[in-house]
Amino acid sequence: MNNxxxxxxxxxxxxxDKEKQIGQHLKNNNINKVLITxxxxxxxxxxxxxxxxxxxxxxxxxxVEFGGIISNPxxxxxxxxxxxxxxxxxxxxxxxxGGSVLDSSKAIAAGxxxxxxxxxxxxxxxxxxxxxxxxxxxxxxxxxxxxxxxAVVTNEKTRQKWAIASVHTxxxxxxxNPELMQSVSKDYLVYSASDIIAHTIEVxxxxxxxxxxxxxxxxxxxxTVMTTTEILIxxxxxxxxxxxxxxxxxxxxxxxxxxxxxxxxxxNHMIEHSLSAIYNVxxxxxxxxxxxxxxxxxxxxxxxxxxxxxxxxxxxxxALQGIEAFEAWLNKIGTPTRLKQLNIPTDDxxxxxxxxxxxxxYFGANELYTKDVIASILxxxx
Amino acid sequence: MNNxxxxxxxxxxxxxDKEKQIGQHLKNNNINKVLITxxxxxxxxxxxxxxxxxxxxxxxxxxVEFGGIISNPxxxxxxxxxxxxxxxxxxxxxxxxGGSVLDSSKAIAAGxxxxxxxxxxxxxxxxxxxxxxxxxxxxxxxxxxxxxxxAVVTNEKTRQKWAIASVHTxxxxxxxNPELMQSVSKDYLVYSASDIIAHTIEVxxxxxxxxxxxxxxxxxxxxTVMTTTEILIxxxxxxxxxxxxxxxxxxxxxxxxxxxxxxxxxxNHMIEHSLSAIYNVxxxxxxxxxxxxxxxxxxxxxxxxxxxxxxxxxxxxxALQGIEAFEAWLNKIGTPTRLKQLNIPTDDxxxxxxxxxxxxxYFGANELYTKDVIASILxxxx
Numbered sequence: 052m053n054n055x056x057x058x059x060x061x062x063x064x065x066x067x068d069k070e071k072q073i074g075q076h077l078k079n080n081n082i083n084k085v086l087i088t089x090x091x092x093x094x095x096x097x098x099x100x101x102x103x104x105x106x107x108x109x110x111x112x113x114x115v116e117f118g119g120i121i122s123n124p125x126x127x128x129x130x131x132x133x134x135x136x137x138x139x140x141x142x143x144x145x146x147x148x149g150g151s152v153l154d155s156s157k158a159i160a161a162g163x164x165x166x167x168x169x170x171x172x173x174x175x176x177x178x179x180x181x182x183x184x185x186x187x188x189x190x191x192x193x194x195x196x197x198x199x200x201x202a203v204v205t206n207e208k209t210r211q212k213w214a215i216a217s218v219h220t221x222x223x224x225x226x227x228n229p230e231l232m233q234s235v236s237k238d239y240l241v242y243s244a245s246d247i248i249a250h251t252i253e254v255x256x257x258x259x260x261x262x263x264x265x266x267x268x269x270x271x272x273x274x275t276v277m278t279t280t281e282i283l284i285x286x287x288x289x290x291x292x293x294x295x296x297x298x299x300x301x302x303x304x305x306x307x308x309x310x311x312x313x314x315x316x317x318x319n320h321m322i323e324h325s326l327s328a329i330y331n332v333x334x335x336x337x338x339x340x341x342x343x344x345x346x347x348x349x350x351x352x353x354x355x356x357x358x359x360x361x362x363x364x365x366x367x368x369x370a371l372q373g374i375e376a377f378e379a380w381l382n383k384i385g386t387p388t389r390l391k392q393l394n395i396p397t398d399d400x401x402x403x404x405x406x407x408x409x410x411x412x413y414f415g416a417n418e419l420y421t422k423d424v425i426a427s428i429l430x431x432x433x
Numbered sequence: 434m435n436n437x438x439x440x441x442x443x444x445x446x447x448x449x450d451k452e453k454q455i456g457q458h459l460k461n462n463n464i465n466k467v468l469i470t471x472x473x474x475x476x477x478x479x480x481x482x483x484x485x486x487x488x489x490x491x492x493x494x495x496x497v498e499f500g501g502i503i504s505n506p507x508x509x510x511x512x513x514x515x516x517x518x519x520x521x522x523x524x525x526x527x528x529x530x531g532g533s534v535l536d537s538s539k540a541i542a543a544g545x546x547x548x549x550x551x552x553x554x555x556x557x558x559x560x561x562x563x564x565x566x567x568x569x570x571x572x573x574x575x576x577x578x579x580x581x582x583x584a585v586v587t588n589e590k591t592r593q594k595w596a597i598a599s600v601h602t603x604x605x606x607x608x609x610n611p612e613l614m615q616s617v618s619k620d621y622l623v624y625s626a627s628d629i630i631a632h633t634i635e636v637x638x639x640x641x642x643x644x645x646x647x648x649x650x651x652x653x654x655x656x657t658v659m660t661t662t663e664i665l666i667x668x669x670x671x672x673x674x675x676x677x678x679x680x681x682x683x684x685x686x687x688x689x690x691x692x693x694x695x696x697x698x699x700x701n702h703m704i705e706h707s708l709s710a711i712y713n714v715x716x717x718x719x720x721x722x723x724x725x726x727x728x729x730x731x732x733x734x735x736x737x738x739x740x741x742x743x744x745x746x747x748x749x750x751x752a753l754q755g756i757e758a759f760e761a762w763l764n765k766i767g768t769p770t771r772l773k774q775l776n777i778p779t780d781d782x783x784x785x786x787x788x789x790x791x792x793x794x795y796f797g798a799n800e801l802y803t804k805d806v807i808a809s810i811l812x813x814x815x
Contacts, residue, residue, distance in 0.1 A: 054451065062440040067436060271650050294434035295434060
């Protein structure tokens with residue numbers, strides 16, 4: 052095991068009716084005025100917004116609202132949110148939505164405490180030294196954002212989909228009520244499954260030093276996601292399946308699965324971010340196209356671990372059989388595994404390759420992921 | 434899954450030479466004067482104490498020392514430690530040792546901030562509202578205390594071995610350097626393995642509602658402990674095995690394995706605490722005697738889960754075969770599985786049964802664990 056630091060101060064309040072506790076959580080943290088961020092008006096039609104407002108009222112907490120945040124959030128939205136938060140002198144950001152709303156909220160929270168351009172943090176030009184407190188009520192389980200300090204935003208002008216992470220951008224409290232996630236579409240359910248699994252396999256397959264216990268935990272998470280996804284496709288109201296799916300989402304990217312690992316990269320996300328940045332595909336759908344293609348290119352670099360994956364997750368004998376079984380499962384649940392399913396043209400992939408190569412440089416992975424390599428990976432998804 | 438709250442703010446700093454960071458961690462937390470608690474003078478002979486002092490000096494942190502804390506810590510020691518900490522007006526407690534030293538430190542930290550008798554907290558008479566900040570450098574991995582808020586102390590006058598837990602008794606930082614654990618005796622290594630496994634199986638077997646993902650994670654931890662214990666018996670200097678063993682210890686009792694579970698109890702600890710309270714046996718050794726005996730009595734209450742345990746951990750077909758395989762493994766590694774191996778007389782177990790029954794009442798488990806039941810469990814360890 053490599054040296055590591057594990058620190059995750061986020062409080063998870065999990066279960067039925069937990070959104071009604073938001074006022075108490077804000078009060079416990081001395082918050083008096085909050086900016087509620089959200090996506091579409093779905094949370095108003097569902098009654099969730101009213102529940103939240105009632106809880107705030109009960110605790111004498113005032114609020115302003117900032118809605119309309121889209122999936123794959125864009126930088127201009129963050130700028131608007133920062134301006135609005137500053138004008139209204141809020142004490143905290145309360146995100147009510149999925150990972151895109153929460154990531155936007157983390158970026159806004161950091162930007163409010165910074166005189167310069169918040170994109171500086173995404174470029175690595177500046178370090179985040181402070182942020183407004185962040186709270187979340189999750190309506191979708193996929194990104195793991197509820198239990199980590201990361202946030203991904205697309206600079207739509209430059210088509211760069213980059214990230215920030217800081218001790219200051221851990222949510223103070225994340226409320227996860229699986230019942231709030233029951234109305235997710237089947238498409239977004241399966242894209243979420245893809246996202247969660249992608250989070251676990253990056254370190255699992257690429258680490259030069261990978262602890263055994265972490266591999267076991269990753270396999271536990273993957274098997275849980277697979278089982279519960281299939282249940283939820285036919286029984287969307289199955290609470291226990293929804294709950295385990297949600298908890299697996301949190302555990303997949305909260306630091307647990309990378310503790311002690313060394314020398315790992317995030318190649319699948321590196322490639323997918325370009326798909327989203329250019330074509331605005333759902334993140335999980337992009338990942339389910341990338342993963343089998345990347346695995347087919349990469350597996351000889353870590354045959355042993357791919358054989359383990361095949362054996363432990365699918366009961367298969369060879370690395371390639373494991374990859375094929377995984378691709379078959381993705382097809383079975385109905386998330387794309389070919390670029391054409393995402394309506395991404397394959398006649399000229401130069402722009403895509405260039406964008407991925409930029410990401411590779413940003414991630415420090417461009418030695419391995421040359422333009423030729425990137426092209427040959429993408430070709431496996433034609 | 435049942436509703437739950439997951440909160441664990443302890444920072445884990447894990448790896449080679451991490452004890453040298455203690456001064457920086459204390460400084461980051463605005464600590465100027467610290468009480469160093471420890472057990473025997475082993476940490477002075479080994480040079481660890483000097484390393485710690487050097488780090489404190491580098492950061493202008495002064496200290497006083499309180500050594501001699503024994504395994505299965507006793508209340509009188511806690512009283513002395515509280516008095517000493519108050520007299521010396523320390524800002525924090527720095528525990529350098531194993532779980533007994535750390536548990537004592539947590540109790541002292543809580544007692545310093547309380548005008549009354551610290552035992553009130555253990556009785557549940559009073560709630561802990563504050564504690565001095567707690568830091569630890571672990572020299573033994575077993576109790577999981579490094580990453581939780583619990584502490585167990587024996588009131589030697591009343592022979593009650595009870596516990597406290599509070600948000601205020603989470604260590605702020607726990608340093609885990611597996612190299613500091615290499616000199617542990619083979620006996621204490623195997624007792625530790627027993628302790629870690631015991632922590633995972635209490636919820637795993639007794640929960641009325643047990644999430645699938647938690648069962649998978651428990652099995653991951655148990656398999657890791659089993660593999661690494663066997664490696665460490667023949668290769669005590671195997672760093673990776675020591676490291677994975679230590680991290681498994683932390684994950685076994687940091688809240689992760691009980692998230693979402695409902696209706697569970699801690700019967701093995703309930704019984705073992707009496708063995709330690711009366712006979713002062715090493716905690717892990719007591720547990721390895723209790724666990725097979727308890728399993729043999731309990732398994733019909735949860736046959737499915739015992740069958741799962743047998744299958745997933747040992748590749749066996751029946752609940753009883755799984756229990757026998759587990760007992761065989763405990764014998765193989767050399768931790769006791771019979772009361773006589775602990776020099777505990779079995780001719781008259783009335784005092785023991787009464788003490789366990791008191792614990793059962795304290796744990797709220799006395800409806801199931803009547804004196805007759807307790808006696809029949811203990812008889813399986815004759």
